[in-house]
Amino acid sequence: MTARAACFGFVVAAVTTGPALAEAQSTDRDVLNYRRHLMITLNEQSAALGMVLSGTVPGDAAAHLEAIALTASYATKAFAPRVLGGEARPExxxxxxxxxxxxxxxxxxxxxxxxxxxxxGPQNVNVLDALACKACHDLYRDETKR
Ligand code: HEC
Structure with missing residues (x-):
């Protein structure tokens, strides 16, 4: 009970003070790390989806697609700060x-x-068409940079 209360208190503190602090103090490195985390999430979810679709493991293909869509839905915001670095192209x-x-x-x-x-059912999804990662990377990601 005490542990639970302490944990709840921590979450409330993080929620009430966290966003304001993050906006005021995030460094260029934070911005770079954040968008990198999102891209790696896309990568891992795509790899997991591939395993499910190929029948290598049982799993829920729709759940992986949902995770990809959710991550993509807030990825634009992660790139909004103009911070050069990582593999991002200035374009x-x-x-x-x-x-x-x-x-x-x-x-x-x-x-x-x-x-x-x-x-x-996942058999009715054109996965290659939905996962247009390369089209964007060809224009906006420079893999030779890291
Ligand atoms: C609209 C553009 C866009 C789309 C769509 C996109 N990416 Fe990216 N991706 C980028 C950019 C830009 C970078 C470089 C970001 C940086 O280094 O700051 C990147 C970087 C990456 C990286 C390197 C991360 C690292 O630093 O180690 C991986 C992995 C990646 N993307 C995977 C994916 C996968 C998988 C998909 C599709 C499921 C995808 N991306 C879709 C633009 C995109």
Whole structure:
């Protein structure tokens, strides 16, 4: 009971003071790490999805697509601060309208794919079309940079 109360108190403190602090104090390194975490999440979820779709393991393909769509839905915001570094190309910010539209389209497409997988089965999803990772990477990610 005491432990539970302490834990609850910590969460409340983090929720009430956390966002304000994060916005005021996030460094360029934080921005880089945050968007990297999101991309690695996309990568891991895509790998897990591939294993389920190929029948290597039993699993819920729709759940992985939902996780991808959810991550994509807040990824645009992670790139909004103009912080060069990592594998990001400067074109992300000089062509922001195109970049953000691509990310938002990606979120929409994967959400639609997740819905289809949930309602009529993953065999009815065009996964290659939904997971258009490479189209964006070809334009906005420089893998030679890291
Ligand atoms: C709309 C553009 C866009 C889409 C869509 C996108 N990415 Fe990325 N991705 C980027 C950019 C830009 C970077 C470089 C970010 C950086 O280094 O700060 C990146 C970096 C990465 C990295 C390197 C992370 C690291 O630093 O180790 C991986 C892995 C990755 N993406 C996987 C994926 C996968 C998998 C998908 C699709 C399921 C995907 N991405 C979809 C733009 C995109």
């Amino acid at each position: 992300i910010w000089t062509k922001w309208a195109d970049f953000s539209r691509r990310m938002d389209d990606f979120a929409r497409k994967t959400a639609a794919a997740a819905k289809t997988a949930r309602s009529s």
